[in-house]
Amino acid sequence: MLFITVLLPLGLSAALELWPNLDGEKTEAELIARKGDYVSFKKTDGSRYLYPYQKLTPADKTRVDALEGGTPEANATPSSAKESSSAKSGTAPAASNKFARQLAGQLVAIKEQSLSPVSPNRLDGIKFYAVYFSAQWGPPCRAFTPELVAFYKKIKVSHPEFELIFVSADRDEKAMTNYMIETGMPWLALRQGNSIPRPDYENGIPNLVFVDANGKDLSTSYTSGGEYEGPHKVMEDIRQHFHL
Secondary structure, three states, X not given: OOOOOOOOOOOOOXXXXXXXXXXXXXXXEEEEEEEOOEEEEEEOOOOEEEEEHHHOOHHHHHHHHHHHOOOHHHHOOOHHHHHHHHHHHOOOOOOOOHHHHHHOOOEEEEEOOEEEEOOHHHHOOOOEEEEEEEOOOOHHXXXXXXXXXXXXXXXXXXXXXXXXXXXXXXXXXXXXXHHHHHOOOOOEEEOOOOOOOOXXXXXXXXXXXXXXXOOXXXXXXXXXOOOEOOHHHHHHHHHHHOOO
16 A cells, blocks of 8 residues: 655654644644645645644644744735736636645646646546546556546546546556556546555555545445455446436
8 A cells, every 4th residue: 555755845843743634623743844825734644634824823833933944924925915816817726625635736647748747726626536546567457547537538528526536556657657648547646656545455456436525435446344346336336426
C-alpha cells in the first residue's frame, strides 16, 4: 500500500501536535505549511487537509506563525486582492469539499505529452469521485484501464459533478506518464509517490473506489472482510448511483 509522501519546507516542525480538523474537533496532526488564507496539515494516517487560518484560535495562530518564522501579513494574500484577481481572470474560488481540500496541490494531468500541475479549481462542483489505484506493470490493470476510460467519458458527459483520480503504483513518474498517455487517461492524477490511504487489506490492483465529497466510501473493490471483488463491481454501483 502506498502512502502520501510530503517534503517539509525548511523551518517547519515535523512534530505531531493537536490541531483543529475540518469536523471542528482537535486531532493529532503535523503542520506542513501556511498557504495564504489556509494552513496545511498532515494527519497520522497520512492524509492532508487545509484549514482556514482565520478560524484558528489566537494561540494556534501564534504557533503557526512561530513555526513559519513569519507573520500573518507576510504570508497571507489580502482577500480583496484575491477577489480582484479572481474577477479579472474569471477563475472560480478554491474547491470547497473536504475530499478536494485533501487533494489540493497534489493533482496533475497530461498536457502536451507530459504531466502538468492542476489548479484546485478543477474540482469545483465535484460531488462524487472514483479513485483508481493502478500501474502500468500490471497486466490486469492494462487490460481494465481502456474499459474504465470509456466508462468515465460516458458518465462525465451527463454528470459533470463526477471526477476520477488516478493513484499510480508505478515505479517512477516516467512510467506513470507513459501509462497515462498510452491508455488515453482523460482524468486527473495524484502526483507520483503520493497516495490516498486505504485499509491494509486493499493492496491488490486494479482497485477502484467510489467516494462522496467528504471522502466517505460508497463502493470499493473489496468486501468488508477483505475479499477482492474487483473494479467491475464498483463500476456497476456507480451506474446505479447515476441511474445509467
